[in-house]
Amino acid sequence: MNFFESQDRVRKHTVQLVFLFTLAVVTLIIMTNLLVMVVFGYINSEQIQDGGAFLQQMDWQTFAAVSVAVGTVVLVGSLYKIMILSAGGKTVAEALGGQLIPQNTDDLKQRKLLNVVEEMAIASGTPAPPVYLLVGEPGINAFAAGFSPRDAVIGVTQGTIDHLSRDQLQGVIAHEFSHIFNGDMRLNIRLMGILNGILIIGIIGYYLLYSASFSRRGRSSGKNAGGILALAIGLMVIGFAGTFFGGLIKAAVSRQREYLADASAVQFTRNPDGIAGALKRIGGLESGSKVENPGAPEVSHAFFAQGVSGFMQSLAATHPPLAKRILRIDPQWDGKFDSADKTDSPKGEEERVKKETMTREELAEKVATVITGAAMADVAHAIDQIGNPKAETINHARALIEELSATIKEAAREPYGARAVIYSLVLDPGQEVRGRQLAHLREHADPDVFVLTHKLLPEMDGLDIKYRLPIINISIPALKQLSLGQYQAFRDNLVALIEMDSRVDLLEWSLQKILFSHLDGQFFKLTRTKTRYSDAGQLKKEIGLILSVMAHAGQQDQNIIEEAFSAAANGAAAKTLKISGLQLVAKNKISLADLDRSLKKLQKLKPLAKPQLLKACATSIVHDQIISPVEIELLRAFSAVLDCPMPLIVS
Numbered sequence: 001m002n003f004f005e006s007q008d009r010v011r012k013h014t015v016q017l018v019f020l021f022t023l024a025v026v027t028l029i030i031m032t033n034l035l036v037m038v039v040f041g042y043i044n045s046e047q048i049q050d051g052g053a054f055l056q057q058m059d060w061q062t063f064a065a066v067s068v069a070v071g072t073v074v075l076v077g078s079l080y081k082i083m084i085l086s087a088g089g090k091t092v093a094e095a096l097g098g099q100l101i102p103q104n105t106d107d108l109k110q111r112k113l114l115n116v117v118e119e120m121a122i123a124s125g126t127p128a129p130p131v132y133l134l135v136g137e138p139g140i141n142a143f144a145a146g147f148s149p150r151d152a153v154i155g156v157t158q159g160t161i162d163h164l165s166r167d168q169l170q171g172v173i174a175h176e177f178s179h180i181f182n183g184d185m186r187l188n189i190r191l192m193g194i195l196n197g198i199l200i201i202g203i204i205g206y207y208l209l210y211s212a213s214f215s216r217r218g219r220s221s222g223k224n225a226g227g228i229l230a231l232a233i234g235l236m237v238i239g240f241a242g243t244f245f246g247g248l249i250k251a252a253v254s255r256q257r258e259y260l261a262d263a264s265a266v267q268f269t270r271n272p273d274g275i276a277g278a279l280k281r282i283g284g285l286e287s288g289s290k291v292e293n294p295g296a297p298e299v300s301h302a303f304f305a306q307g308v309s310g311f312m313q314s315l316a317a318t319h320p321p322l323a324k325r326i327l328r329i330d331p332q333w334d335g336k337f338d339s340a341d342k343t344d345s346p347k348g349e350e351e352r353v354k355k356e357t358m359t360r361e362e363l364a365e366k367v368a369t370v371i372t373g374a375a376m377a378d379v380a381h382a383i384d385q386i387g388n389p390k391a392e393t394i395n396h397a398r399a400l401i402e403e404l405s406a407t408i409k410e411a412a413r414e415p416y417g418a419r420a421v422i423y424s425l426v427l428d429p430g431q432e433v434r435g436r437q438l439a440h441l442r443e444h445a446d447p448d449v450f451v452l453t454h455k456l457l458p459e460m461d462g463l464d465i466k467y468r469l470p471i472i473n474i475s476i477p478a479l480k481q482l483s484l485g486q487y488q489a490f491r492d493n494l495v496a497l498i499e500m501d502s503r504v505d506l507l508e509w510s511l512q513k514i515l516f517s518h519l520d521g522q523f524f525k526l527t528r529t530k531t532r533y534s535d536a537g538q539l540k541k542e543i544g545l546i547l548s549v550m551a552h553a554g555q556q557d558q559n560i561i562e563e564a565f566s567a568a569a570n571g572a573a574a575k576t577l578k579i580s581g582l583q584l585v586a587k588n589k590i591s592l593a594d595l596d597r598s599l600k601k602l603q604k605l606k607p608l609a610k611p612q613l614l615k616a617c618a619t620s621i622v623h624d625q626i627i628s629p630v631e632i633e634l635l636r637a638f639s640a641v642l643d644c645p646m647p648l649i650v651s
Contacts, residue, residue, distance in 0.1 A: 020248075149181070150518050159287060164281060167269075279325055409474065
């Protein structure tokens with residue numbers, strides 16, 4: 001199942017979730033009505049035994065009132081929680097006591113974790129999500145939370161970085177990236193929101209019990225207080241029933257997805273021993289995968305492994321048993337768990353570096369043969385790797401990161417330096433324009449950022465274009481740590497620098513688009529896009545504009561431009577989209593404002609329509625057998641706006 005099929009599957013699971021939720025609410029309404037009727041004497045036990053008498057004596061007006069009250073309480077409880085969670089994954093991480101790990105941390109274990117996350121993210125074509133550490137949690141566990149890759153965070157327990165080797169850690173992180181790309185975390189966070197409404201009935205019962213106990217000690221002890229006490233106890237019992245239903249719903253939508261994420265982790269890393277070793281280590285650790293934080297039960301379905309224990313959890317476990325998960329990955333497993341921590345030896349690290357060096361040599365050879373068409377398949381098949389990068393792509397990402405100078409990497413990983421790095425990427429090579437740009441930064445940017453920008457220029461000017469996208473992706477997590485005022489100033493300065501040369505080329509546009517598509521949602525309240533277009537024919541004009549931009553990119557020969565557009569507009573992908581009669585838009589009639597508007601509409605395509613659009617773009621790129629950097633960056637920008645993170649492409 002690929003990225004786009006997984007996105008479509010999540011929509012179907014959401015429908016299933018709504019059905020199960022509705023069924024649970026109806027059950028709770030019936031149980032609450034029976035409780036109210038019995039406590040306040042509307043019916044007695046004899047009437048309950050006699051079904052006919054029960055229906056005749058039922059006070060349907062009271063039944064309707066109680067039903068509306070319960071429904072309202074559940075709805076308000078769910079909407080309130082959904083509103084709280086709308087801030088994204090960081091809300092979940094902070095609720096569990098997570099502390100954001102700074103990108104420039106000196107702690108070796110934390111640095112190893114961030115390196116693994118960064119490699120996986122860059123290989124996948126998305127910025128590294130912020131990583132939160134659950135300090136003091138000795139068990140081995142992790143989670144991914146958020147609505148999309150843009151606002152996703154990854155959380156890990158202290159036990160995870162204390163007890164796992166790099167390969168095992170990579171297996172766990174690959175598992176969590178699978179949840180990010182498959183849309184599972186969006187389903188998880190929705191589940192947290194709606195289940196809060198079910199559980200709130202028990203919370204009301206608790207407060208009623210507290211109130212009734214207090215009133216019995218005061219002047220108003222009597223029959224009414226006794227009735228309230230009985231109602232409170234009954235609501236708490238119903239609350240336990242709500243917890244049980246919540247567990248069943250979690251189990252119904254969670255277990256199979258864990259098997260799929262395990263399989264994806266093996267596919268990502270090509271190392272089944274990594275994730276299998278992590279699961280075996282959980283089984284051999286005294287604290288296992290338990291998370292002690294009081295908020296853990298609410299997030300239990302999002303954990304890497306079973307995070308909470310207890311009677312209710314055993315009845316509806318959110319995760320398959322460890323042994324079953326291990327056997328699916330390692331059928332030859334002898335049934336023994338691992339009780340020893342795995343440390344990364346210097347020798348093992350040397351072998352890893354040697355392996356990566358070989359990978360870089362292979363990649364260099366591959367780049368050298370682009371003109372003969374050896375890399376054409378990389379572009380053509382990149383769409384199939386969306387949300388499912390190969391191990392070779394991850395090695396390539398690691399190699400690119402290691403080739404970057406330490407000065408640039410250190411700068412990109414902290415908020416001041418990240419701003420300086422991005423400013424450097426858009427400075428004009430001409431001295432006149434650059435002088436005006438630097439004068440603007442001197443006046444409007446943070447003084448320290450301006451000084452650092454000037455200091456980085458010699459290295460940034462000599463940077464190969466293949467490092468642009470990795471640097472952008474490394475910088476985004478640090479930029480997310482800016483304050484609102486700092487980000488607004490950074491955003492305004494970046495736009496001013498780009499517009500200062502009186503032209504905005506496609507490389508500048510793509511950089512700006514990638515950055516703002518990932519950062520604006522962090523700082524500004526944006527309306528979440530709802531899918532509306534299932535028929536690509538409704539967006540024929542917009543698709544024609546996108547393919548025209550792609551055909552013009554990096555090309556001056558009008559004949560080749562027309563041939564590239566025709567290949568894309570009449571190819572297999574366009575036929576699958578069921579669009580015909582597309583017309584090439586002349587370059588002088590294309591504006592970046594029109595491009596922005598078109599992409600905003602195309603973002604609302606149904607998931608299964610998006611890969612065909614990207615494949616049509618890829619057809620245009622490979623038509624002339626020459627892959628230019630601007631074409632690659634433009635395709636990556638399109639995919640980012642469409643919420644389809646594209647893996648690295650060798651060019």
